[in-house]
Amino acid sequence: MDEWSKFLQQLINGLSQGSIYALIALGYTMVYGVLRFINFAHGDVFMIGAYMGLYFHRWLEPVFGKVPGPLGACVILLLSMVFCGILGIVIEFLAYRPLRARPRLIVLITAIGVSLFLEYFCQLQWVFGPNRQPFPDLVKTQTLHGLGNVTVKNTQLIVVGVTILLLLGLHFIVMKTRMGLAMRALSVNPTAAQLMGVNTNVVISFTFGLGSMLAAAAGIFSSMLYQQVQPFMGVTAGTKAFVAAVLGGIGNIPGAALGGMLIGIVETMVVAYSSLIGISSGYRDAVAFVILILILILKPSGLLGKATREKV
Amino acid sequence: MRPSHILLVLGLIGSGILSFMAPNIDDYAITVITLAGINIILAVSLNLVNGHTGQFSLGHAGFMAVGAYVSSSFSIHAGPALLKTLGGATAWSTNVTFLGALLLGGIGAAFVGLLVGFPSLRLRGDYLAIVTLGFGEIIRVVIQNTDAVGGPRGLNLIPPYTNLFWTFGLAVVTIYVIGSLVDSTYGRGFLAVRDDETAAEAMGINTTKYKVLAFVLGAFFAGIAGGLYAHYITYITPEGFNFMKSVDVVVMVILGGMGSTVGVTVAAILLTILNEFLREFEQYRMVVFALLLIVMMILRPQGLLGGLRMPRRRPKPAAPTIAT
Amino acid sequence: MGRLLTLKEISIQFGGLKAVSDFDFHIDEGELVGLIGPNGAGKTTVFNMITGVYAPTSGEIEFDGQRVHKQRAYQITSRGIARTFQNIRLFDSMSVFDNVRCAANMHLAHGIVHSLLRGPKFFKQETEIEKSVRELLAIFNLERHSELPCRSLPYGDQRRLEIVRALATRPKLLLLDEPAAGMNPTEKVDLMKLIRFTQEKFKLAVLLVEHDMKVVMGICNRINVLEYGRKIAEGTPAEIQANPKVIAAYLGEEVKN
Numbered sequence: 001m002d003e004w005s006k007f008l009q010q011l012i013n014g015l016s017q018g019s020i021y022a023l024i025a026l027g028y029t030m031v032y033g034v035l036r037f038i039n040f041a042h043g044d045v046f047m048i049g050a051y052m053g054l055y056f057h058r059w060l061e062p063v064f065g066k067v068p069g070p071l072g073a074c075v076i077l078l079l080s081m082v083f084c085g086i087l088g089i090v091i092e093f094l095a096y097r098p099l100r101a102r103p104r105l106i107v108l109i110t111a112i113g114v115s116l117f118l119e120y121f122c123q124l125q126w127v128f129g130p131n132r133q134p135f136p137d138l139v140k141t142q143t144l145h146g147l148g149n150v151t152v153k154n155t156q157l158i159v160v161g162v163t164i165l166l167l168l169g170l171h172f173i174v175m176k177t178r179m180g181l182a183m184r185a186l187s188v189n190p191t192a193a194q195l196m197g198v199n200t201n202v203v204i205s206f207t208f209g210l211g212s213m214l215a216a217a218a219g220i221f222s223s224m225l226y227q228q229v230q231p232f233m234g235v236t237a238g239t240k241a242f243v244a245a246v247l248g249g250i251g252n253i254p255g256a257a258l259g260g261m262l263i264g265i266v267e268t269m270v271v272a273y274s275s276l277i278g279i280s281s282g283y284r285d286a287v288a289f290v291i292l293i294l295i296l297i298l299k300p301s302g303l304l305g306k307a308t309r310e311k312v
Numbered sequence: 313m314r315p316s317h318i319l320l321v322l323g324l325i326g327s328g329i330l331s332f333m334a335p336n337i338d339d340y341a342i343t344v345i346t347l348a349g350i351n352i353i354l355a356v357s358l359n360l361v362n363g364h365t366g367q368f369s370l371g372h373a374g375f376m377a378v379g380a381y382v383s384s385s386f387s388i389h390a391g392p393a394l395l396k397t398l399g400g401a402t403a404w405s406t407n408v409t410f411l412g413a414l415l416l417g418g419i420g421a422a423f424v425g426l427l428v429g430f431p432s433l434r435l436r437g438d439y440l441a442i443v444t445l446g447f448g449e450i451i452r453v454v455i456q457n458t459d460a461v462g463g464p465r466g467l468n469l470i471p472p473y474t475n476l477f478w479t480f481g482l483a484v485v486t487i488y489v490i491g492s493l494v495d496s497t498y499g500r501g502f503l504a505v506r507d508d509e510t511a512a513e514a515m516g517i518n519t520t521k522y523k524v525l526a527f528v529l530g531a532f533f534a535g536i537a538g539g540l541y542a543h544y545i546t547y548i549t550p551e552g553f554n555f556m557k558s559v560d561v562v563v564m565v566i567l568g569g570m571g572s573t574v575g576v577t578v579a580a581i582l583l584t585i586l587n588e589f590l591r592e593f594e595q596y597r598m599v600v601f602a603l604l605l606i607v608m609m610i611l612r613p614q615g616l617l618g619g620l621r622m623p624r625r626r627p628k629p630a631a632p633t634i635a636t
Numbered sequence: 637m638g639r640l641l642t643l644k645e646i647s648i649q650f651g652g653l654k655a656v657s658d659f660d661f662h663i664d665e666g667e668l669v670g671l672i673g674p675n676g677a678g679k680t681t682v683f684n685m686i687t688g689v690y691a692p693t694s695g696e697i698e699f700d701g702q703r704v705h706k707q708r709a710y711q712i713t714s715r716g717i718a719r720t721f722q723n724i725r726l727f728d729s730m731s732v733f734d735n736v737r738c739a740a741n742m743h744l745a746h747g748i749v750h751s752l753l754r755g756p757k758f759f760k761q762e763t764e765i766e767k768s769v770r771e772l773l774a775i776f777n778l779e780r781h782s783e784l785p786c787r788s789l790p791y792g793d794q795r796r797l798e799i800v801r802a803l804a805t806r807p808k809l810l811l812l813d814e815p816a817a818g819m820n821p822t823e824k825v826d827l828m829k830l831i832r833f834t835q836e837k838f839k840l841a842v843l844l845v846e847h848d849m850k851v852v853m854g855i856c857n858r859i860n861v862l863e864y865g866r867k868i869a870e871g872t873p874a875e876i877q878a879n880p881k882v883i884a885a886y887l888g889e890e891v892k893n
Contacts, residue, residue, distance in 0.1 A: 038438045098610050104437055105368060106613045109566060112559065113605030120598035130595075235555070239449075242442060279457075286453040289446035296443060297431050316754060489752055496751040496758070497737055497744065497765050500730070504738045507727040513709035514687060514719050516742030516805050525748070571729070 005149040010272040011265065016156040016225060018264020019163035023218035024241035025248070025256035026170065027088075027211025033187035033251040034207050037104055040111035041091060042215060043238015044118035045084050047231060049216025050135070050223045051128055052080040057136050066136070073138035077162075077220050081213040088212025089205045097201075115238075123231035132230035135223035159221040166217060167257055170210070174253060179206055187251060240267075240288040247295050249305025258303065263288055316492050323484030331477035342476065346544055348584040349479035350537050353486045355564040355580040356573055357533035360490050362562070363570030364499075365526040366506030367432065368441045371448030372534050372561045374428075375421040377553035378451060379535025380542035381461050383417030384470045387543065391471060410473040414482075414539040421535025422528045424451065429527030433520055448558055456550040466549030467542075474544035482540065486533050491573040493529075502526060503571075556598070563601055566608065569615030579616055638665045640809055640841050641686070641717075646695035646705075648685060655681045656865040659695070663809065668835055668842045670852040672876075673862035674885055679845045680722060682862070683813055686843075687719050688712040700808065714742050718807035720798040722814045726786045732797060733782040736769045739804035769804065775837070776800050776830075792823050799834065809841045810834070816848045824848060828855050853877065861885065 024046050031039045056076045057068065064072030095114050099107050123130040142154045174180035182203045185193040194200055222237065223229050244263045248255025267287045274281040295302065334342065358372045391409050398405035428447045432440055456464050493499045504512035505522045513519050542548050560583075568579030590597040608615070643661040647654060656678045663669050671679050684690045686697060688709035697705035704712050718739075727735050750758040773779040776796050781789060786797060795815055802810060812831065816824050828851055835842050846852045852859060853873040861869040861876060863885045869876055876882055 038442070095606060095610075102609075102613070106609050108368070108438055108441060109562075109613075110606055110609040112562075113602045113609065115602075116559065116598055117602035117606065120595075120602060124595055124599070239442075239445070243446075246439075246442075282457040283453060286450050289450050292446050293431055293443060296435060296439060300434065300439070492754060493748070493751055497740055497762060498747055498751040500734055500738045501741050503730060503734075504727050504741075507729050508725050510689065510709075511721065511725040511727065512738070513689075514713060514721075515739040515801065516710050516713035517738065518708075518710045 002149070005147075006272070008147070008150050010268050012150070012152055012156060013272075014265030014268035015261060016159045016221075016264070017268060018261035019160050020218045020222045020225075020237065020260075021241045021244045021264050022257045022260025023163060023166065023214045023221070024237060025244040025260040026167075026253060027215050028242050028245040029248070029250055029253060029256040030183070030207050030211050032245070033253075034183060034190075034204055035096075037096075037107050038111065038242065039096075039208075039211075040108065040238075041115040041118055042211065043234035043241065044115050044122075045088055045091075045212045045234070046215040046219045046222070046237055046241075047229070047234035048087060048118065048122065049080050049084045049212075049219030050229045050233065051122070051219075052083050052216065053077070053138075053220040053223055054133065054135060054229055056080060057138065067140055068138055070139060076138060077217060080220055081216045084216035084219075085209040085213040088208040088215075092205060092208040097204075115234075119231055119234070128231055130231060132228050135227050135229050137227075138220075138224060153225075155224045159225060162217070163221070166214060170214070170253070173210070179203065183207055236285060240285075243288045243292040243295075246292060247302055249302025252302065252304045255302055255304035263291060266291065316488065316495075320484065320488045323488070324481055327477050327480035327484060330480050331475055334476050344584060344588055345476060346474065346479045346540075347587075348581045349476075349483040350540050350544070351561075351564060351580040351584050352483040352577050353533050353537040353540070354561045355568065355576040356486050356490050357530045357537070358561050359565050359568070359570065359573060359576045360494070360502070361526045361530040362565050363572070363576070364494050364502040364506060365523060367523055367526060368437065369432075369444040369527070369530070370441050370555070370558050370562065371428065371444035371446070371451075372530070373553040373555070373557035374448035374451035375425055375531035375534035376538035376541070376557070377455060377550065378424050378531075379414075379417035379421040379538030380548050380553070381417075381455060381467065381538075382420035382535070383413040383539030384467050384542045384548065385461060386413040386416050387471050387473070388467075388469065406473060410478065410543065413473075413543070414478075414536050417539035417542075418532045418535040421538065422532040425527040425529075425531025426524065428531070429524040432527070433523055445555060445558070448553075448555060452550050452554055455553075462549075464550065466547060468547050470542050470546045470548070472543060472546050474540050479540055479544075482536060486536075487573060487577060490529070490533070494573070506571075560601075563605060566605065566613075567615050572615070575616050639663075640665050640667075640700060641843075642696075642698045643682075643686070644696045644698070646682070646685060646692045646697065648681060648690060649693045654865060656685070656692075656862075659862070659865070659867055661860060661867070663841050663843060665808070665841055666835075666839065668831070668844065668855055668857050670856035670859040671843060671845045671862065672847070672849075672852055672859060676864075677862040678865040679862055680813060681865075683719065683811055683843075683845060686712075687717060687811065710742075713805055713807075716806070716808035717811065718802035718805045718809070719811035720795070720802055720813055720815060722817065724794050724798055726794060726798060726801070728785075728787055730786060731783050732773070732778060732786050732789065733769060735786050735797060736772060736801050736804045737765060739801050740765045740769065742805055772800055772804055791818060792826075795819075795827075796830065799830070803834070803838060807840065809843065811843045811845075813845050814847060815844070816846055816851050824851055827851065831855055 024043065027042050028039060031037065053076055056079045060072065060076065068076060091114060095110055096107060099110055122128045139154070139158065144152045144154060146152055174183060182193065182198045185196065185198055186200065186203050190200065240263055241260060244259035245256045247262060248259030267284060270277065270287050271281045271284045354372065354376065358369065361367050361369045387409065394409050394412070395401050395405050398408060428444065432443055435443055455461060461467050494502055501517045501522045504515065504517050505519050509519050564579045564583050565576050567583065568576030587597065590600060639662055641663045643659055646656060646659040648656045659682065671682065673679055681690065685692050688707055692705055696703060699715055699717060702715060704715060727738060744761065746757050746761050770779055773782060778793065778797060778800060786794065789797060816827055819827060831842060832855055834840065844852065844856060856873060859871065859873060859876045860867055861882050868881045868885060869879045
């Protein structure tokens, strides 16, 4: 395969992986925007979304058959998203709301606790079980051949395409609806927002629900691409997505999407060209962390964020 | 001779007695005591960083890993030669070799702590936590990709030098060092950095020095703990020093009350015992831990001995808002 | 009397906002100088530049013959400038005693090694520190509260404690940031006495930022007035009270005698 084809191929791989990171990163960034807190457990909602895809597929097999096709896939996707949206709201209500007034460190530790609880609970034998399971095909997978020797799986195109749709939908919600306005108001000035009649609790719940829905979608997409699920799949994906959110500027929605895509692409490229760079491809997981450290040293407010000062 | 000196000597004598009695103690009990000792060192050293200096670090397992691997590599590769020069494998020469290995492990870890400490200087709270998590993971990934120390397959055949004397003795030393350091006027600097960095700087305290020192010292002792651990179970893998291990230590520190050396020591012992009880239900262990964390944060965030007063909610450093 | 602190054409810019412009300023040994101005005039910003919290975008600061505007806060403190804060910033988790003890850190002859080994030199040093901290607290009538958590003190005592803590760094210049905030008239009179007493006893120069005109006019030798980051007047209390620019800047505020 010539160099250009290889590059394009990796670019596409990177974009599809990046889409997944982007969707998860949005949840982190929105919650940080309204609550100033990193929801450590967000990556595990991603994992649960993937598993719900698995289960809904299984339960709806009588209706949609073994390979559900586009309509069935959409139904399964929507069901997972709704389930996880509700899960996100429940988690916020039970674990984070009681701690709303406490120092952020306490909430962070609680979030770690929630994350661990979700992971280890789900890996219990009678829940999801600790082993990885294959994820069924939701649509008939085809390999498409494009310019040069570039091969693309239709699932990759679906992932990128639907992600773009979801991003547009999110943009619409945040910019053009009253709820979106309330979210933005809350993130700028919580006190003023409340004085203007914004119901903080409702907006926060909504934000959690929305972010969790996107994470669920990411979970299904990831499972479509890699065709397997396991209870700890949220750990690496979640942390890298958080890095993506920071990269784009935490609290900044387009930034999260941008950051996600960038990390997906850089990660894929580093692995693809690892021999050229002189490192082993096993360093794949370290790429995101290195980017994180660099960005926090060089431009902590992120690519699209604005630098702010602490008032002394 | 001051009270602190006396306690130290008593502790060391105690460990001597303990190791003397070792052959008469049940094997299982020895395991628990050894693990408890190692956990004490881990918890007290992390407490210096998280509790006393207020730098929330989630990467302690990384320092432990460095200590484990460096000390083990020394024992395996340089050990035999050193033993020979010291006149064969006597009790004395073995212990000297072990001490050398442990110190090298500690120093290696301290050096990494220096590397981690510097970028962390400008970061607070959540960000610092994630960056330290990242460093811990980077260390693990690096070890995993280093075939010279076994890569993902791990390092085997580590000489079993660890015994009750070393474990208990080093635990006592760690408690003494960190406890008395924080108690001194010099050591109050750590607490000042935790309470209010700006005010601390205004009072002439070099916050950079203290933050980096906390990381370096914390890492050093974590490295020692890693060395003890490696020479106890004689087989280590990078997976054994992952984020979950860091979380284990963090739970001990939180349970014990961040900032209370006595509290975290007790918590380390309790959690080691709890671990052993739950070993049959390995699956449920982390579930229980996780719930414990959540419940504690909601009900009693100051831990067992409440070393850290619940700080008032300070005006947060302004962060970027949902921009579009 | 020697010139202690000089600010030469100090400016600082935050993004698009120039918070302080071309500010010239000086304090001599033993002077009590006031810095006043309407809200947002840049007074605390000037403080923060002097103490090294912010670095000025242009201009120079000289203290005791040394250029200090590029140094870090703790280095500036070691040169002899100490401060208090607008919203009291004590070390919340520590006792009254320990709060002051922290400030002794700068002057430790024996550092980490001795603190670890705990030899005779260490204990001698610790005893000396304890003695001097207790003496300092006693001067300000806080010694009896030594072991209490600092937050349990009444507000006025906390303010005094902050001053004591600053004094423990053995400064030549003391910066007080709105020390009268939140005090009733009686407390303010006590504060004025306290500041004069502190100045005389410890032979300090004092720079005072304050909103309460009674306090400022009552104790300052000289006053600088800032508006929108620029100096609009400088002089004795009498001169300032009569200055039309100052009156205009305060629009409607009664400047009492």
